[in-house]
Every structure is written in structure tokens, then in C-alpha cells.
Amino acid sequence: MNDTIPWNDDGLLDEVRRRSGTEVGACFQCHKCSTGCPVGPDMDFLPSQIMRLVHLGAEDEVLGSRAIWLCASCEACTARCPMAIDIAGVMDALRIMAIDRRIALPSARGKQFNRCFLGSVRRHGRVYEMGMMTAYKLRTFDLLTDVDKVPQMLSQGRLALLPNRSGDVGQVREVFRRAEEED
Amino acid sequence: MKYAYFPGCSLESTARSFDLSTRAVCRELGIALEEIPEWTCCGSTPAHASSDSLSVALPTLNLQKAQAAGLPVMVACASCYARLRIANHRISSDPEDRRRAERITGRTYDGGVEVRHVLDVLVNHLGLDAIRAKVRRPLAGLRVACYYGCLLTRPPEIVAFDDAEHPSSMDALAAAAGAEPVEWPFKTECCGAGLSMTNSGVVARLAHKLLSMARASGADCLAVACPLCHVNLDLRQADAAKAHGAFQPTPVLYVTQLLGLALGLPPENLGIDALTVGFAGGKP
Numbered sequence: 034m035n036d037t038i039p040w041n042d043d044g045l046l047d048e049v050r051r052r053s054g055t056e057v058g059a060c061f062q063c064h065k066c067s068t069g070c071p072v073g074p075d076m077d078f079l080p081s082q083i084m085r086l087v088h089l090g091a092e093d094e095v096l097g098s099r100a101i102w103l104c105a106s107c108e109a110c111t112a113r114c115p116m117a118i119d120i121a122g123v124m125d126a127l128r129i130m131a132i133d134r135r136i137a138l139p140s141a142r143g144k145q146f147n148r149c150f151l152g153s154v155r156r157h158g159r160v161y162e163m164g165m166m167t168a169y170k171l172r173t174f175d176l177l178t179d180v181d182k183v184p185q186m187l188s189q190g191r192l193a194l195l196p197n198r199s200g201d202v203g204q205v206r207e208v209f210r211r212a213e214e215e216d
Numbered sequence: 217m218k219y220a221y222f223p224g225c226s227l228e229s230t231a232r233s234f235d236l237s238t239r240a241v242c243r244e245l246g247i248a249l250e251e252i253p254e255w256t257c258c259g260s261t262p263a264h265a266s267s268d269s270l271s272v273a274l275p276t277l278n279l280q281k282a283q284a285a286g287l288p289v290m291v292a293c294a295s296c297y298a299r300l301r302i303a304n305h306r307i308s309s310d311p312e313d314r315r316r317a318e319r320i321t322g323r324t325y326d327g328g329v330e331v332r333h334v335l336d337v338l339v340n341h342l343g344l345d346a347i348r349a350k351v352r353r354p355l356a357g358l359r360v361a362c363y364y365g366c367l368l369t370r371p372p373e374i375v376a377f378d379d380a381e382h383p384s385s386m387d388a389l390a391a392a393a394g395a396e397p398v399e400w401p402f403k404t405e406c407c408g409a410g411l412s413m414t415n416s417g418v419v420a421r422l423a424h425k426l427l428s429m430a431r432a433s434g435a436d437c438l439a440v441a442c443p444l445c446h447v448n449l450d451l452r453q454a455d456a457a458k459a460h461g462a463f464q465p466t467p468v469l470y471v472t473q474l475l476g477l478a479l480g481l482p483p484e485n486l487g488i489d490a491l492t493v494g495f496a497g498g499k500p
Binding site (some may be wrong): 206207 | 224225228229230231232233236253254255256259260261262263265266267268269272273274277316319320321322365366367369370371372380381404405406408409410411413414415416418421422451482489490492
């Protein structure tokens with residue numbers, strides 16, 4: 034992070050406030066979120082730094098960060114924030130904005146994972162784990178990771194070979210269609 | 217005592233033993249479960265990280281079905297549980313959220329269906345006395361680290377049936393089953409959850425921290441109540457040891473599996489054979 038980041042009044046704070054429905058401006062940098070964040074050591078910006086960057090309107094830094102894709106949505110920050118900011122909700126809003134503006138990091142595999150997961154839900158009404166994992170691996174060219182676990186999972190019945198489609202998959206597809214119209 | 221049961225997608229596949237043991241334990245304890253007909257995915261983290269309206273509408277489809285059946289909902293997966301509770305909270309506290317969910321699902325819903333986690337049902341609805349009365353093979357001498365993870369207790373104003381920072385319901389259940397719950401500091405620290413596929417290196421680091429702390433605290437095994445906790449701590453345990461240093465292999469069981477053994481149910485009916493780190497049935 035640069036020593037100083039200029040304040041850029043382009044409405045980032047307002048947009049994050051509106052999309053997340055939480056008062057992100059109330060952050061006073063106590064760093065409690067960062068202290069308790071399990072993935073803090075892996076992030077380029079800590080959660081409290083993300084809050085500050087939002088205040089400063091540093092859109093490129095925030096939306097192009099690794100941090101927003103490393104957040105595991107464990108909600109420890111949200112539960113502990115003394116200003117009752119839903120920090121995990123802010124991370125959701127930032128991920129959605131990063132995708133909308135097409136500036137999410139290409140290395141942000143969470144983006145591909147979410148797409149494969151929701152694609153499976155739309156197709157079957159439920160997640161077909163085997164199909165979803167295969168699609169994700171093809172999309173990320175990450176073909177070998179975890180392949181060693183597959184024989185054991187199959188023999189133990191921990192990986193269903195075929196999708197178990199919900200009879201109400203039609204309702205789910207309709208929900209996806211209407212949610213896209215609303216967003 | 218009767219609930220509409222929402223198994224969730226993982227319980228049909230990676231967490232099949234959570235489904236088996238939940239159903240077996242409930243049957244044994246007289247909790248009737250009626251699976252929500254043609255239930256559909258709650259959307260989990262990929263939905264709330266992609267579309268706010270989708271994240272409320274997907275759980276709502278299932279809550280509407282439970283309302284039609286006139287039953288409260290029991291959920292096993294901690295993530296599904298949180299998403300269903302959050303949808304209820306949003307719909308009952310914000311009229312705009314409610315209108316939007318009703319527009320998207322095409323049906324009315326007031327957010328009023330009660331949603332409980334299986335742990336909450338066992339400890340707070342059925343009660344520990346009723347459970348103790350049914351324990352036939354107490355897990356004597358078994359030291360258990362009860363691991364709650366994230367979404368059983370967070371966010372506390374929405375999912376709370378236990379203390380967010382120092383929960384105790386699973387410990388009380390393990391004790392009722394005759395085991396010895398150990399005090400340990402990482403009960404609610406995240407295992408990496410959905411980073412399992414996308415950032416398995418992060419998960420290995422967190423799993424190593426949790427498992428070695430449980431061991432250092434004197435535990436023989438861990439109890440969990442979430443499919444992702446189980447994948448990250450059981451299936452990925454060898455990866456954690458390889459990346460960050462060896463520790464004694466530690467069985468990780470669903471709390472319903474431990475309870476089922478104490479109730480005298482056959483291990484094969486509880487999916488005990490589907491653990492990566494095997495569990496002998498008593499003190500390993």
C-alpha cells in the first residue's frame with residue numbers, strides 16, 4: 034500500500050453503503066476485524082484497510098484486491114465490529130461491484146467457483162458436486178489438485194456420480210431469471 | 217415433535233454421513249422428520265457473493281414450502297441454516313426485501329417459519345435429560361474438542377441459539393453422550409469454509425492450526441456440525457500435515473455420529489466407515 038492514498042470523491046463510499054446496506058463510513062480503524070480475520074495473513078489489504086480505502090474512494094485498489102476474494106464470509110468481523118458494520122456484507126458488495134465493472138482479478142478463482150456453483154444450481158435445482166467441480170477445474174485449468182482424493186470419495190459414497198435434480202428446478206430457473214432483472 | 221427437514225446439497229454427496237446420522241439419531245429419539253418436498257439449493261456463499269436478491273430468494277422457495285406444510289424447519293448444514301435464517305430475518309424486518317423476494321419467487325412469504333439447527337433441536341427442544349435417558353453406550357473416556365466454526369453462531373443477532381464467542385451446546389451434547397468435552401481456544405475460528413476449492417493452501421494452514429490446537433488441548437477427536445468443516449478438517453487433514461508439519465491423525469466426526477454411537481446405533485448406519493481418518497468407536 035502507498036504511504037498516502039489521495040481522497041477521491043467519486044461516490045464509492047455511497048455506493049458501497051447503498052449496496053451493502055451497512056454504515057461503512059462509521060469505521061474508525063480500531064482494527065478489531067483485522068485482528069480476528071482468519072485469512073488476514075493471506076490478504077493484500079486487511080479488512081480494516083479495505084474499509085479505509087472505501088472511505089478514500091480508492092476504487093481500483095479495493096475492487097482489484099485479492100482480499101475481497103480471500104474473505105471466507107466467516108462473519109467474525111461482522112460479529113465483533115464495535116460500530117456494528119456488516120463487514121462481511123461489505124465484502125459481498127465489493128465482489129459484486131468488481132464483477133459488474135469487470136475489474137476482478139483474473140487470479141480471483143472465487144469468481145469462477147461461484148459461477149460454476151450457481152450454474153449447477155440453475156441446471157439441477159441443487160448443486161451437483163461432481164459436475165460443479167469438473168466445470169470449475171476446466172475453467173481454472175486446475176486439473177490435478179485433489180484428484181488424489183476422488184477414488185476414496187467415490188468408494189466411501191462421498192461423491193455422488195449423478196445429479197439428483199429437484200423436481201422444482203423450473204421454479205429455481207425462474208428465480209434466477211427474475212433476480213437478474215431485479216439486480 | 218415434528219420438523220420439515222432441509223438436508224441441503226452437501227448432505228446428498230460429500231456429507232452423506234451427516235445426513236445418515238442426523239436421520240438415524242432423530243428416528244431413535246422420536247423426532248419425526250418430513251423432508252421438504254423437492255427442496256432446492258439455498259444458494260450458500262456463491263449466491264450472497266454474487267447477487268443480493270438471489271441470496272434471499274433461493275432460501276425463500278424452501279421456507280414457503282415449509283409454511284405450506286405448517287411445520288418448523290430443521291437444518292443440518294450450518295451454511296444452509298445461516299442462509300435460511302438470514303432470509304427470514306431480511307424478509308420479516310424489511311418490507312422492501314419482502315416485496316422483492318415475493319416478486320422473484322412469485323409467492324407470498326412473511327418470514328415467519330421457525331428455522332432451527334439440528335444441534336439446537338437436540339439440546340434445546342428435545343433436551344439433554346431425554347437424550348441421557350436414551351444413551352446405551354456412553355462414550356466414556358473419549359475426549360472431544362467441539363468445533364462450532366462460523367455459521368452456527370454468526371451473525372449472532374440472526375442465528376443465535378448459543379453464545380457467539382464461547383458456545384457450549386455441542387459440549388453439553390457430547391457430555392450427555394458420556395464423552396469428555398475439552399476446553400480449547402479455537403471453537404469458533406474459521407476453517408476456511410468455501411475457500412476449500414479455490415484456495416486450498418489457506419485451508420491447509422487453518423486446518424493445521426485447528427487440529428494441532430485440539431490435540432494440544434488433549435482431544436482424541438473433533439466433533440463438527442457443518443459439511444465444509446468436515447471436508448476441511450477430515451478430507452484435507454493429510455494436506456495440512458504435509459504442508460505445515462505432522463501431528464497425530466485426528467478423527468473428525470459429525471456430532472450426530474458421536475451421539476448415534478452413544479445411543480447404541482450400528483456404526484454403518486451412521487456413516488462411520490466414510491471418514492478419512494478412521495474412528496475405532498472409542499478412545500483411539
